[in-house]
Amino acid sequence: MVGMSQSHQAPVIAIILAAGFGTRFDPAKPKQLVSVADRPVIEWTIEAFEDCPEVTDILVVVNAAVSDAVEKVIDDMGSRKVRGIVPGGETRADSTRAALEFLREYNIPDDAKVLIHDGVRPFVSPKTILDCVAALDSVNAATVAVPSTDTILIAAPVGADGAEADDASSDGASSDGAGRFDTSAAPIVRIVPDRATTYRAQTPQCFRFSTISEAYRRAAGDENFHPTDDTRVVVDYLPDEPVAVVEGSDDNIKITTRPDLEVAELIAPRARRVRNYARRRAVQEMTSGM
Ligand SMILES: Nc1ccn([C@@H]2O[C@H](COP(=O)(O)OP(=O)(O)OP(=O)(O)O)[C@@H](O)[C@H]2O)c(=O)n1
Numbered sequence: 001m002v003g004m005s006q007s008h009q010a011p012v013i014a015i016i017l018a019a020g021f022g023t024r025f026d027p028a029k030p031k032q033l034v035s036v037a038d039r040p041v042i043e044w045t046i047e048a049f050e051d052c053p054e055v056t057d058i059l060v061v062v063n064a065a066v067s068d069a070v071e072k073v074i075d076d077m078g079s080r081k082v083r084g085i086v087p088g089g090e091t092r093a094d095s096t097r098a099a100l101e102f103l104r105e106y107n108i109p110d111d112a113k114v115l116i117h118d119g120v121r122p123f124v125s126p127k128t129i130l131d132c133v134a135a136l137d138s139v140n141a142a143t144v145a146v147p148s149t150d151t152i153l154i155a156a157p158v159g160a161d162g163a164e165a166d167d168a169s170s171d172g173a174s175s176d177g178a179g180r181f182d183t184s185a186a187p188i189v190r191i192v193p194d195r196a197t198t199y200r201a202q203t204p205q206c207f208r209f210s211t212i213s214e215a216y217r218r219a220a221g222d223e224n225f226h227p228t229d230d231t232r233v234v235v236d237y238l239p240d241e242p243v244a245v246v247e248g249s250d251d252n253i254k255i256t257t258r259p260d261l262e263v264a265e266l267i268a269p270r271a272r273r274v275r276n277y278a279r280r281r282a283v284q285e286m287t288s289g290m
């Protein structure tokens, strides 16, 4: 890692995960590189952290299929904060683990603030990033999330014998294709949590370096653990560690499937205005103190 920031204050490191394979989007067209408003998704994402004065360092996690292209994007942007491009792993959690190991090799201090962000959430706002950094002054773990406007159902498929099936993650297709409802395949609703307590997780998910490292260290022994986010690693493996919710935004979408690209094109002009405004404010604040 080149030139990690040296300061008496804890570094604020953004880990941008861009090592995914985009199977739900188009594996032949890596979504982290597709254009939104004429710029690659990953450029939008890196720019959000590059622009934030509180973020000192950026690490980008890639796979072999996108590595060269991402490196070119970073060069073309003239990034001042990207310190390393790290090979990721098979799953999202493997990629986070690879980034944490990389940071450990560079003796990152335990109190470093680490913001882990999906490379395919291009429109994270300046305010959200600042709120994440500030949250870590009060808690060791926080996640961006939005209150769910839908009622969330916890459901699991039922096996032929009426017992809960082993694979609770199956999507349980409930129609046989001829319009007949297949009760044996339908997931069965188990719990309906009070909606006021339910949120949709976004990123960044933010942690003191020692907290997220310890959570991943404990999770490493469990080969059946397949978390879809980093918050769950802390919630499951450091249950006494509170994870605060930082308010997110509906514009902070994750590009997951092809139709998300159309939504992204609609959000992009608004995101551009918000970033330009934040830049002007930063310049004004700097010059007013001169
Ligand atoms: N092995 C992986 C898998 C995911 N990610 C990153 O994690 C973020 C969220 O993942 P997701 O939207 O699921 O992306 P993919 O894994 O690429 O998509 P899919 O699950 O459809 O294959 C993305 O920025 C993705 O690049 C990663 O760095 N390493």
Ligand SMILES: C[C@](O)(CO)[C@H](O)COP(=O)(O)O
Pocket (backbone or CB within 6 Å): 092, 118, 200, 201, 202, 203, 228, 229, 230, 254, 256
């Ligand atoms: C981390 C995340 O973006 C929170 O919503 C999400 O869990 C990533 O899941 P994916 O399966 O990797 O898209």
